Amino acid sequence: MRSKLKTTCFALLIIFLSVTAFFYAQHNRCIYWTKLSREIDSTIKSVPYLEVRQITLENKMERCRDAPPDEPWYWSIAKKLPKEYQIPFIQIVGSVISFYRNPYEVHPGEGLLKVEGIVVSDDFRQYRLRIYHKDTCITGDVRYLTHGDSNIHFFELVAENVPLDIDEVELWVLDQEYGLKRRIKLKPDWETLHYFRNAKPLDIRTHLDPQRTVFRITRLLVQGRMDEIAHFVLPKVRENFPWERIEELNTIEFNSVSDVAPSYQEKYKSFEDVFCFHINYGIHNRGGFTKTGEQLMYVVSTEEGWRIIDVSKLKQAH
Known part of the structure; x- marks a missing residue:
């Protein structure tokens, strides 16, 4: 009897481990990523800056599900x-x-393609961005993100059921009547990344949006890890970088930052296409946020990611 019970328990354990291993494998995801950081020479007057930052291709897609009940059974x-x-x-x-x-759909040999980038314009709604392959529009969803009242817009163009061996796509800029304004060839050079469930690699998220990089930098500042900031400074300005302005932060008390709002400058000193962030430092507690200082941080796009080129003097709050 004991032998039979042990055998049954062992069999159940094997089944449980096999099922667990199966679902673990289902949640392991692979994504193909190309960092482009390709600025497009825009001939459109109302669009001073247009850049394709990255392309991703993934063959596991989230399965469409019915809306969950208001309260799960448990x-x-x-x-x-x-x-x-x-x-x-x-x-x-x-x-x-x-x-x-298993929340994913897998189509053998096909995947979900995303072209992501940045466009700066006060009136970009008059244009349409689309992905084309062999003169055929393959665009599904088109998504835009804008931080506050900024004229900096992040775009995400999505195409479904794209062949995994695709070697070239085109970004078309169209007017409202679908007249072609620009046609840009994009050739992906895939880097393979693996991740678990929805924990998409941080590099993919920070490479697109400079605000995410600035948040990483300010987190280091809040934690007092000033020596790690050098990694985010553009190499050619490190020697003459105003490090004393970073050290000025030691003169104020802060445990948080707020209102990291971006703005675009066509030229700043010897640099072109600069993104400026207004950072407020302060104390955050149950009573809210009390500002203790503010500073401007200037970043530019590089193939390695967003890099700081300058910071302003710290302005202490009174």
Whole structure:
């Protein structure tokens, strides 16, 4: 009897481990990434800056699902538990359910292509961006992100069911009547990256948006890790970089930053196409945010990512 019980338990363990290994493999994702950092010489007057930052291609796509119920079934169980156990119970059960399901669609030989970049314009809505392959429009979704009232727009052009061996696409800039304004060839040189579930590699996110890079830098400043800032400074300006302005931050008290708003400058000193960020330093607590200082940070696009070229003097709040 004991031998039979052991055999049954062992078999169940093997089944459990096999199922777990299967779902673990399902959540392992592979993405092909090309860093382009390709600025397009725009001949459109109202578009002073247009840059394709990156292309990604992924063959695991999120499966379309029905809207979840207002309350998952396990919430009713959680409500019967003591209050201190309710949230941990919901988090654990939710994570387990999320792990043991397959939320992806895989089409052999095909994937989801994204072309992402930046356009600076006060009136870009009069133009349309599209992806073409062999003179055929393959664009599905077109998404834009704008930080506040800035004229800096981040675009994401999505194409589904794209061959994984695709070797060239084109970015077309069209007017509202679909008249062709610009036609730019893009040749991907894929780098393969692996990640688990939705933990997309940080480099992909920070390479596109300079604000994400500035947030990484300010996080280092908040943590007092001033010596790590050099990595984000453009190599050719490091020797003459105003490091004393970074050290000025030691004269104020701050544990947070806010309103990291970007603006675009066609020229700044000897540099062209510069993105300027207005950073507010301060103390954040339950009472809100109290500003203690402010500073401007200037960054430019490079193949390695966004790099600082200058910072202004620290202006202390009074």
